[in-house]
Amino acid sequence: MIYLDHNATTRPCPEAIEEMQDALLRLWANPSSTHAAGQAARSALADARARVAAFLGCQGNELVFTSGATEANHMALLGGLALGRSRGRTRLVMSSVEHPAVLALGQRLRAEGHVVDLIPVLADGALDLAAAERLIGADVALVSVMGANNETGVCMPVGALAALAHAAGALMHVDATQLVGKHGLRFDACGADLWSASAHKLHGPKGVGALVVRRGLALPALLSGRQERQRRGGTENLPGILGFAAAAERAGLTQAADLQHLQALQARLERGLLGLSPAVHVYGRSHPRLPNTTCLRFGELDADQVLTRLERAGVLASSGAACSAGGTQPSHVLLAMGESPVRAKAAIRLSTGRDTPAEDIDRAIAAAAACLLPLLAEPALATS
Numbered sequence: 133m134i135y136l137d138h139n140a141t142t143r144p145c146p147e148a149i150e151e152m153q154d155a156l157l158r159l160w161a162n163p164s165s166t167h168a169a170g171q172a173a174r175s176a177l178a179d180a181r182a183r184v185a186a187f188l189g190c191q192g193n194e195l196v197f198t199s200g201a202t203e204a205n206h207m208a209l210l211g212g213l214a215l216g217r218s219r220g221r222t223r224l225v226m227s228s229v230e231h232p233a234v235l236a237l238g239q240r241l242r243a244e245g246h247v248v249d250l251i252p253v254l255a256d257g258a259l260d261l262a263a264a265e266r267l268i269g270a271d272v273a274l275v276s277v278m279g280a281n282n283e284t285g286v287c288m289p290v291g292a293l294a295a296l297a298h299a300a301g302a303l304m305h306v307d308a309t310q311l312v313g314k315h316g317l318r319f320d321a322c323g324a325d326l327w328s329a330s331a332h333k334l335h336g337p338k339g340v341g342a343l344v345v346r347r348g349l350a351l352p353a354l355l356s357g358r359q360e361r362q363r364r365g366g367t368e369n370l371p372g373i374l375g376f377a378a379a380a381e382r383a384g385l386t387q388a389a390d391l392q393h394l395q396a397l398q399a400r401l402e403r404g405l406l407g408l409s410p411a412v413h414v415y416g417r418s419h420p421r422l423p424n425t426t427c428l429r430f431g432e433l434d435a436d437q438v439l440t441r442l443e444r445a446g447v448l449a450s451s452g453a454a455c456s457a458g459g460t461q462p463s464h465v466l467l468a469m470g471e472s473p474v475r476a477k478a479a480i481r482l483s484t485g486r487d488t489p490a491e492d493i494d495r496a497i498a499a500a501a502a503c504l505l506p507l508l509a510e511p512a513l514a515t516s
């Protein structure tokens with residue numbers, strides 16, 4: 133199996149599995165219990181918080197552990213909106229290529245009467261900063277933009293957006309789920325107030341993530357309760373949090389070398405695929421992208437057909453966001469970039485990981501050549 137779907141999820145690393153196992157077997161007491169077993173769990177939680185904070189670039193007391201990035205994003209948007217409302221600010225601004233869960237929350241808020249504006253993207257997937265400047269005004273509570281797009285890997289100008297948001301008196305949230313571990317930018321360097329991350333995108337477990345809340349910001353809780361300094365109720369998922377800490381620590385140790393490796397794989401993959409046929413098109417190449425992500429289409433061959441053929445040849449990939457894969461909808465990201473519905477439905481995503489060997493890239497290119505080139509050569513398709 134050649135796994136090229138790391139933006140959907142990654143394989144948990146041995147360090148994370150080991151710490152989770154230890155937590156399940158040994159540290160199963162409730163960290164809120166005052167007895168010795170509870171205190172041992174509490175101390176492991178404090179230790180994990182410091183390790184994740186060191187990796188994300190924040191203070192331990194700025195970190196709120198959540199069930200993942202979806203929850204962190206909800207907490208950021210709903211909390212940011214509530215804070216804004218208390219200061220007479222009612223508008224939300226996000227990009228048109230956010231993760232489907234963020235866009236769905238935006239739609240829900242719109243149905244409830246809020247004004248939610250979408251910043252468009254340009255043809256290469258880059259955010260339209262001039263449009264952002266026009267949209268970010270004195271009535272905006274929160275600007276929420278992803279650090280990098282999960283489908284195209286295109287990086288967003290979050291530092292510039294944070295400056296625009298702050299100049300207008302608004303808060304800035306970055307959904308850094310795809311950025312973390314695949315880009316050097318950290319919370320402390322980007323100027324944002326809120327920063328979402330998820331463990332399973334960096335070889336940690338699923339069902340655990342974090343929201344970084346800048347010190348001094350009294351963001352209301354999504355789930356009431358005493359845990360996480362009253363910011364997120366519910367008994368802490370200690371095995372998950374320890375797995376997150378181990379994965380973060382492990383990622384931090386080799387990040388510079390991993391990024392170089394991913395960059396080399398990306399260059400090799402794109403050179404190989406573009407060399408197969410002039411009908412192969414890679415999206416976002418003119419713009420800074422994540423080093424592990426390649427979004428492309430083979431002429432106008434439908435993504436479902438392409439993915440089925442690749443999988444038969446042992447290559448696992450996906451079309452756009454995993455959360456909407458399996459559906460027959462064209463990618464909202466490609467549509468926002470101005471692609472036709474047919475082309476937006478042709479786009480697939482190949483995403484590598486730090487453990488992907490160069491041979492997997494060569495085998496994936498060979499598989500594409502064997503199972504897709506004959507389809508591209510069919511007369512009806514060749515003329516499209």
Ligand code: PMP
Nearest residue numbers: 200201202231282309310330341
């Ligand atoms: N935001 C982005 C950009 C993502 O790629 C994902 C994962 N598909 C999420 C949020 C949701 O993360 P989680 O699975 O931790 O809820």
